[in-house]
Amino acid sequence: MTTSVDPITLDLIENALLNARYEMDSVVVRIALSPVIREQHDEFPMICNEKGQMIVGQFGSYIPAIVEQFDSDINEGDVFVWNDPYACKGSISHNNDWCVMMPIFHEGNHVGFSSIFGHMVDVGGKVPGSMPSDARTIWEEGLRVPPVKVYENGVLNEGVLAIMLNNTRTPDMNRADLMALIAGCRVAAQRVGEICSRFGRDAYMTACDQLLDRTRDAMRVLINNYISEEPVTFTDYVDDDGVGNGPFKMHLSIYRRGDVAVIDWTGTDDQAEGPINFHIHEGLCKLFFGVYMIMAFDPKIMFNEGFYDLFEIVLPEGSLLNPKFPAALSNRLNTHTRFFDCQAGALGQKAPHLAMAAGYGTSPHFIFTGHDKNGKYFQLMELLFGGVPGRPLGDGFDGHAWWPLFSATPLEYIENYYPVLVESYKPVRDSGGAGMHRGGAGIEKIYRLLEPGSISIHDDREVVPPWGINGGLHGGTSSKWLLRAGETTPERIASKLDNLAVEAGDKVIFITAGSGGWGDPLERKLASVQKDVRADLVSVEQAKSDYGVIFDDTLTVDEAATSALRESKRAERGEAAAFDFGFIPGVTEAAE
Structure with missing residues (x-):
């Protein structure tokens, strides 16, 4: 196998993979029927190496957990599908997300995987849309499909498809959206094959390893620069769980042990009775932190899974972020996005200028x-x-x-x-x-x-x-x-x-x-406040109370009165x- 790839070839392969990833998006939205995927683009593709590590994508790989279940019974022409969060270790986090995966072969040799998951508008359950606000178990949230082959050696498994479509209020949309996801995976497989043919299979696989190593090296620098050995903590809250309980606390501690960042959610509230629990995959948790650090501190770094061993994740069992089966999960995005807010609050304490x-x-x-x-x-x-x-x-x-x-x-x-x-x-x-x-x-x-x-x-x-x-x-x-x-x-x-x-x-x-x-806000430029007031984004009253800016009847800033008010507010408020x-x-x- 090729031991290294020169920088120019590495750059060409990297960008070819990124283009293939965006082409997956384009194919999916052209074929899908539902507005959620076709118009709003609620689908997430990725391309992985032969080990199942994500090389390009957004959400991180869940492939190894799926491969393990099939004991290497994975062949060219196979396409896998699933939507049960508990059956795939949280690789997707509620039943509405249908995930497809296919192995990629080049001239009979296994070189990687492509995968996409997308939100289906309905997968059955007690309410249209399959996201009941008052569900107390996942049984109420629609059909659960463990990882199965919807195509085997290129042949469609009509039985699996029929079961999935028979349990939705929108079978036509779901069929079109599922086939769109599969088509996106196939185009990725085609593009990876073309890259292997152009540069050589060994060069491609070596380049994937180098891209992972490059991201890992860059992440090690970020961790040492922005995460201290002394723990930093942050707490935020989710309103309620839909069945009368709340607010729910999410508590995060971050610290560094050597080159490893420890992400500890101990102190987060126990799992909710209602459907806001987020059954997060440990790898996905690592990716979220890595991606946040890349976007906040060095956006030039490529997203991939090369840095996974630089993060240690603590997710207390039975908590809002690691619920026990059969906890309801359908509306987990409240908890999911509060996860991001906790990241920002914790990481921002050591680098407030970047938070x-x-x-x-x-x-x-x-x-x-x-x-x-x-x-x-x-x-x-x-x-x-x-x-x-x-x-x-x-x-x-x-x-x-x-x-x-x-x-x-x-x-x-x-x-x-x-x-x-x-x-x-x-x-x-x-x-x-x-x-x-x-x-x-x-x-x-x-x-x-x-x-x-x-x-x-x-x-x-x-x-x-x-x-x-x-x-x-x-x-x-x-x-x-x-x-x-x-x-x-x-x-x-x-x-x-x-x-x-x-x-x-x-x-x-x-x-x-x-x-x-x-x-x-007392440091905001007067012209910016005036622009917001004239655009009806900020009222004259809020401009005065929060920004210390005073306007006359023509919405012109009274600079003398504004300067005096701001000085008074600074003195009254302090730091x-x-x-x-x-x-x-x-x-x-x-x-x-």
């Missing part, structure tokens, strides 16, 4: 189901976005996704395919936390429903605000409202609910959380706080 604040803190979803005037069943599912936090380089994004490649569903798509009119879609004024760099704003989306049916909603950070950092202030919280047809006053509804009956003409007002600000958590019911009172 970011807290974001909108979940993956809000809206589901509307019913039958149209022709008696045809419809099921709209849409993921909504919120404020992405203020950061060292600038303001947070308004109404943006946590996941970089996600996009909003076009309004034209929703209105063409579902009995819904979107009357308004705009940022929420004053929801972005004040700071030298403002937190991103949440969004308000108003749906007018044109047919009777039922709605299901899931969101978080309605109770626990997204915190600010380095003097930045906390952001605004979420809320949901229902305006019945013919009424003038909307009623507030819960952030987590299922199957609420609605009639034609009713309006749903869906408001997501904003995010925390970064840096002292800006490292964190601003806002008021957390049940937590702030206890601390006082």
Whole structure:
């Protein structure tokens, strides 16, 4: 086998793999039918080496755990599928994610794997969308499929496919989306084969090893620079579990032992009764920390699994992050994204100039189901976005996704395919936390429903605000409202609910959380505050109270009055706080 690959060839292979990974995305969204994958891109591809280590991708590899189950009975033309989090050691984290994997061969030699998982709009269970807010066990959340071969030696297993499609309310969409995932894996296999033919199989496999080693070397430097031997701790909270319990504490400690970063979640609350538990794969936990450190401290480093042995993970059994079977998991994204906020809060204490604040803190979803005037069943599912936090380089994004490649569903798509009119879609004024760099704003989306049916909603950070950092202030919280047809006053509804009956003409007002600000708001440029006020992102009142900026009736800054007010506020406040958590019911009172 080739012992090394020259830097130019290594660079060519690296970029060829990255291009193949993005081509996987393109193929999937062209074939898929559901708006969640086709329009919002809720799918995550990767390409692995022959050992199952991720070379390019986003979520980290779960391949070794699957290979182990089949005792090397893996052949060219096989395609594996599964969706049960407990049967694959948390490689995917709720039943809606269908994962496919195929081995890659070149001239009969096994050289790697390709894999993608994507969110299916429905996999059965007690409610449309398969993410019940009040589930207490995974049995209520839809069909569970352990790893099986949906193709064996290139031949479709019709029985497996029939079982999977027979247990969903949206079989046509699920079939198309599943075949899209498989097509994405096949195009990756084709591209890897072409790379092997161009550069030589040995050179390709050696290059994969070198890419892993290069990332590991870079991560060792980051760990030694930014993680201290003295433990740093941080605590954040999830609102509730959907069945009346909460808030739930997530507690993180980070420290270094030699070159190894220890990530310890001891002190995190026990698993929830409701479905917010996050059954996280240990490798995925390592990847999340590695990716955060790369993005915060050195974005030029390539994402892969080369650094896994530089992280030690402690996930207490029976906790919110390591629940025992059969704990419900369907709405684990509240916990998932709070995981990121805890990372930022802990790592930012040693490098505040590189840290970011807290974001909108979940993956809000809206589901509307019913039958149209022709008696045809419809099921709209849409993921909504919120404020992405203020950061060292600038303001947070308004109404943006946590996941970089996600996009909003076009309004034209929703209105063409579902009995819904979107009357308004705009940022929420004053929801972005004040700071030298403002937190991103949440969004308000108003749906007018044109047919009777039922709605299901899931969101978080309605109770626990997204915190600010380095003097930045906390952001605004979420809320949901229902305006019945013919009424003038909307009623507030819960952030987590299922199957609420609605009639034609009713309006749903869906408001997501904003995010925390970064840096002292009294240091924000006057022109930036003025721009936000004129864009209706910040009110005149908040400009005065949080930024110390005074406007006249023409929205021109009164510089003399502003300078005096800012000086007064600095003297009254003193040194800006490292964190601003806002008021957390049940937590702030206890601390006082």
